[in-house]
Amino acid sequence: MRLPVRIRPPRRSHGWAGAALALATLALAPPAAADDPPSFTDTDILDRPAPYFRIESVNLRYTHYDQSGTGYQSRAAPTGGPGSELKLVGPHGGPGSEWATVEQPQAEIIAKQGDKITHRIWLPVDIVTAASPDAIDAVSTASRTNEAGSIDWTTTYKATPESSLTVRNGLHNEENYRSWNSSFGVTRSLAEDNTVLEASTTLLMDWFDKYTLAGAHDGHTSRTSASLSGGVTQLLSPTTVVHFDYGLTLQRGQLGNGWNIVPLTTGLEALEILPRTRVRHAFVGRVAQALPWNGAAHAFYRFYVDDWGIRAHTVELELYQRLSRLSYVRLNYRYHLQTGADFFTTRAPPDFTLATADSDLAPLDAQTVGVKGAFDIPVHFARNLHADLAVERYFRSNDLRVSVYSCGLGLLF
Amino acid sequence: MKKALLVALLAAGSAGCVIVPQNRRARLADPMMAFTQDALEAHRKQKLYSTREGAAGGDGITAGGGCACQ
Numbered sequence: 001m002r003l004p005v006r007i008r009p010p011r012r013s014h015g016w017a018g019a020a021l022a023l024a025t026l027a028l029a030p031p032a033a034a035d036d037p038p039s040f041t042d043t044d045i046l047d048r049p050a051p052y053f054r055i056e057s058v059n060l061r062y063t064h065y066d067q068s069g070t071g072y073q074s075r076a077a078p079t080g081g082p083g084s085e086l087k088l089v090g091p092h093g094g095p096g097s098e099w100a101t102v103e104q105p106q107a108e109i110i111a112k113q114g115d116k117i118t119h120r121i122w123l124p125v126d127i128v129t130a131a132s133p134d135a136i137d138a139v140s141t142a143s144r145t146n147e148a149g150s151i152d153w154t155t156t157y158k159a160t161p162e163s164s165l166t167v168r169n170g171l172h173n174e175e176n177y178r179s180w181n182s183s184f185g186v187t188r189s190l191a192e193d194n195t196v197l198e199a200s201t202t203l204l205m206d207w208f209d210k211y212t213l214a215g216a217h218d219g220h221t222s223r224t225s226a227s228l229s230g231g232v233t234q235l236l237s238p239t240t241v242v243h244f245d246y247g248l249t250l251q252r253g254q255l256g257n258g259w260n261i262v263p264l265t266t267g268l269e270a271l272e273i274l275p276r277t278r279v280r281h282a283f284v285g286r287v288a289q290a291l292p293w294n295g296a297a298h299a300f301y302r303f304y305v306d307d308w309g310i311r312a313h314t315v316e317l318e319l320y321q322r323l324s325r326l327s328y329v330r331l332n333y334r335y336h337l338q339t340g341a342d343f344f345t346t347r348a349p350p351d352f353t354l355a356t357a358d359s360d361l362a363p364l365d366a367q368t369v370g371v372k373g374a375f376d377i378p379v380h381f382a383r384n385l386h387a388d389l390a391v392e393r394y395f396r397s398n399d400l401r402v403s404v405y406s407c408g409l410g411l412l413f
Numbered sequence: 414m415k416k417a418l419l420v421a422l423l424a425a426g427s428a429g430c431v432i433v434p435q436n437r438r439a440r441l442a443d444p445m446m447a448f449t450q451d452a453l454e455a456h457r458k459q460k461l462y463s464t465r466e467g468a469a470g471g472d473g474i475t476a477g478g479g480c481a482c483q
Contacts, residue, residue, distance in 0.1 A: 061453040065461070104460070106453045124456060128482070148480070177481040185473075194432050204478035225478030227470070233448075238437040243448055249476035257481055282471030288446050296445040304468040306476075312468035320445040328445055338468050361467040368461075374444075390454070394461060402465070406457055 056110045056118075059410040065102040069400035070095035071359030072346045073260035073272065076131035095346075098359065098400060100130035120154040122170075133259055148174040152181075163188045166200070176209040176258075196233040198245070202226070210258050213271055223253030231284075239290035244283075251278040262348045262357045270348070272356040280306040296320040309342035310361065316368075326376040332392075334368040359398050366396040370404075386410040 074096030106124045113119060126148040133146065152170035159165060164187045172179035185200030204225040210218040231245025253276065260272045283303045290296050300316035316334040323329060340363035341356060348355035370392030377385040392404040433441075440446065449455045463469035463477070470476030 059451065059453055061451075061457065063457045104457060106456065108453055120452075122452070124453075126460075126480075126482075146481075172479060174481050179479050181475075181479055191432055192435065198473065200473055202475045204475055206478055208481060223478060225475050227475040229471075229473045231473065234431075235433040235438070235441065236431055238433055239440050241441060241446065241448075245472060247471045247473065247476065249470050251477055255477070278477070280470050280476040282469075282476060284471040286448055288448060290440040290443070290446060296443065298448070302471050304470060306468075308467075310467050312466070314468075322443075322445065330445075336462070336466055336468070338466060341467065358467075360465055364466075366466065388451075388454075392461075394465070396465070400465065402461065404457070404461060406454070408451060408453060410451070 050112075053111065053113050055413055056112050057108075057410060057412045058110075059106075059108040059408065061104075061106045061406060061408040063102075063104040063106075063404060063406040065100070065104070065402055065404055067098060067100040067102075067400065067402045069098045069359075069396070069398075071098045071132075071398075071400070072096070072263055072357035073359060074098055074132040075259070075261055095359075095399070097131040100128060100132075102129075103127040116158045118156045118158075120152075120156075122152040122154070123150070124152070125149045133257075146175045148172065148177070162190070162193075168202075174208075177206065178208070179204060179206045181205075194235045197230075198232070199228075199230045201228050206253075208254075208258060210254070211271075213261070213269070215259075221254040221258065223251060223255055225249055225251045241288050243286040246284075247280075247282045249278075249280040249282075251280070252276060256356070256358075260356065260358050262352070262355045263346060264350050265347050266350050268350075270350075270352075270355075272358065273352065273354050274343075274356055275308065275354060278306060278308055280304070294322040304338075308361070310338055310340065312336065312338035326378075328374055330370075330372040330374070330390075332368070332370045332372070334366075336364075336366040338365075339363050359396075359400065362398050364396055364398045366394065366400075368392055368394045382411045382413050384410075384412040386412070 072095045076097040076099070104124065104126050106122070108123075109121045111119045111121075128146045128148065130146070150170055150172040152168065154166060154168040156164050156166045166183075166185040166187070168181070168183045168185075170181045172181070181202060181204045183200055183202035185198065187196060187198050189196045205222065206224075207220060207222045210221045212218045227247060227249040229245060229247040231243060233241065233243045235241050255274045255276070255278055256272055261269045262272045263269050281304065285301045286298065288296060288298045297320070298316075298318040300314070302312075302314040304310070304312040304314070314334065314336045316332065318330055318332045320328055320330050341361040343354040343356060344358070344361050344363075345355050346357050348357075370390060372388055372390035374386065374388040377387060379385045386409070388408045390404075390406045394402040394404065444450055459469075459474055463474075464480070464482040
């Protein structure tokens with residue numbers, strides 16, 4: 001989502017020195033014959049044309065997540081952490097560990113091909129060390145660390161100054177999981193870019209391993225997710241912009257991860273059983289307001305509803321304050337409130353048809369507080385070097401806490 | 414919910430009458446005013462929430478799929 005603002009590159013200005021040099025050149029130049037051909041070329045007058053294929057920007061980000069807490073779907077011992085492969089054996093009374101750490105490096109390259117085509121290559125990686133999947137194979141601990149990587153290629157074609165088409169394809173690979181995604185989008189700006197309309201559709205196909213309750217491999221399964229979304233971004237004043245959008249997602253297939261458990265009223269445990277389909281709606285409204293003291297405020301609201309019985313409201317506020325021409329700081333707060341899935345339980349009857357104990361599908365509220373500092377650093381080898389540091393703390397009402405540390409580095413050529 | 418949607422659509426429609434000329438958009442061009450400043454940061458935020466809350470989607474993002482953690 002981009003603001004409908006066109007930023008023109010600054011023109012070079014030589015000022016009085018340039019004018020004096022031009023006058024001196026004219027005064028010293030020998031008189032030219034009237035029929036002499038011009039001794040200058042187009043590039044002497046105009047800027048040198050940009051290369052046909054050029055890299056516009058390179059961005060890197062590294063994020064570390066440190067999670068602790070418990071959930072009834074986890075097979076790991078409640079203490080969690082390294083050594084959580086020592087899962088509880090036999091009747092499972094309380095919630096298990098949701099301890100996890102995630103290292104998430106990402107790289108992004110944006111390149112222009114001619115004047116109308118832009119390519120974006122994105123390489124996200126997740127290295128997850130988690131208690132819950134690790135507890136499946138307690139002996140080998142092969143699941144203790146799960147490396148996941150994706151390659152994602154987006155091509156945008158600017159058909160006219162007002163409209164563009166986007167095609168995106170990606171592949172994702174994990175230890176026990178493969179995924180492919182493809183999407184198509186259109187963007188159209190109206191009224192001198194005061195209004196920007198966006199629409200897109202995405203198809204995701206996932207293939208992954210199934211497990212028995214004892215942790216043995218049980219073949220493969222799959223799911224598909226198709227989504228449609230549409231949005232509008234509108235300038236309201238020289239200091240205010242708003243955005244609204246709606247997203248519909250239809251899912252079919254195995255919609256769980258294959259290893260979550262449900263405690264039974266008998267004291268035993270069973271694999272969760274989820275519906276085979278899910279229809280999800282999300283409505284989003286955003287507003288950004290420039291503040292008179294060189295700051296900005298962003299407000300975000302999202303309403304979510306699905307046919308599993310979950311309804312959610314999310315509010316987020318961000319306050320920006322520019323510290324200098326090259327730096328600013330951001331404070332953010334987010335509140336999320338959701339009802340649970342109709343079939344969420346922490347004690348299912350032995351003959352259940354649908355049940356999950358997944359704490360993500362429970363009734364809960366969650367809060368996030370964070371701070372970020374961003375800096376632009378002048379460098380001689382690029383137009384701009386951008387760096388930022390962010391720290392966030394996420395905490396949920398049903399015993400989950402995550403600390404997030406993130407730093408980014410970007411070069412604009 | 415229908416009323417809220419209708420109000421949002423009316424607000425968006427009436428806002429379409431406003432024209433802000435190009436030469437008055439300097440404040441809007443500030444990176445602090447961008448809804449999504451950095452796609453990589455947007456991904457890390459989306460991942461944090463979509464893998465821990467059963468209520469993802471919106472903002473052009475598919476709700477679910479694409480990762481074993483969802």
